[in-house]
Amino acid sequence: MRPQNIISYKVEFDQVYREHFGRLYAFATSLIKCEEIAKDVISDVFVNLWNSRIDFSKVRDIEAYLFIAVKNQALQVLSKSPHRIGDNDIEKMLKKIDMSDPERVLIEKELLNDLEAAIKSLPDQCQLVFALSREKDMTYQQISVELGIATATVKSHMIKAIAKIRVFISEKYSDVQVREAVNA
Numbered sequence: 001m002r003p004q005n006i007i008s009y010k011v012e013f014d015q016v017y018r019e020h021f022g023r024l025y026a027f028a029t030s031l032i033k034c035e036e037i038a039k040d041v042i043s044d045v046f047v048n049l050w051n052s053r054i055d056f057s058k059v060r061d062i063e064a065y066l067f068i069a070v071k072n073q074a075l076q077v078l079s080k081s082p083h084r085i086g087d088n089d090i091e092k093m094l095k096k097i098d099m100s101d102p103e104r105v106l107i108e109k110e111l112l113n114d115l116e117a118a119i120k121s122l123p124d125q126c127q128l129v130f131a132l133s134r135e136k137d138m139t140y141q142q143i144s145v146e147l148g149i150a151t152a153t154v155k156s157h158m159i160k161a162i163a164k165i166r167v168f169i170s171e172k173y174s175d176v177q178v179r180e181a182v183n184a
Helices: 003-032 035-052 062-080 090-099 102-120 124-134 140-147 151-172 175-183
Strands: none
Touching (some): 003 035, 035 062, 102 124, 124 140
């Protein structure tokens, strides 16, 4: 490559890196369950990408390409050095990675982020009641004692929270998308 081309490639490469690193890292971590190895996998993918000097304009879906590269690199890293993961059943983990669908992982992560945003948009007391019920697995009676409010008020907050979350999510996704993400 001529110097001018290397500079333009570096600009494109940097843009691809910035746009996709976070999601690729989250995907690698979800596959491997080890942040250190996930970082190594992502580093290897980007080093290979740099060394190959791939023409990004010829890649139809760069995100899909990168997710498949991460999945393949994770398989390669784990199969070459299974002792790094500390999992006795390396075959089970390799099968899990092999069967992973990057698109499904992304949709689930996006849905969870949107659910979190919906919960954060609730009024403070409603948010607290919802969190105690769903995250701490407390009953309405336990919540009423904890917060010093009537059980009927707890129930009212939960009805309000669920209705607002449902509206928030349904405005963002079609029913089919939500069902597919939940049932997958």
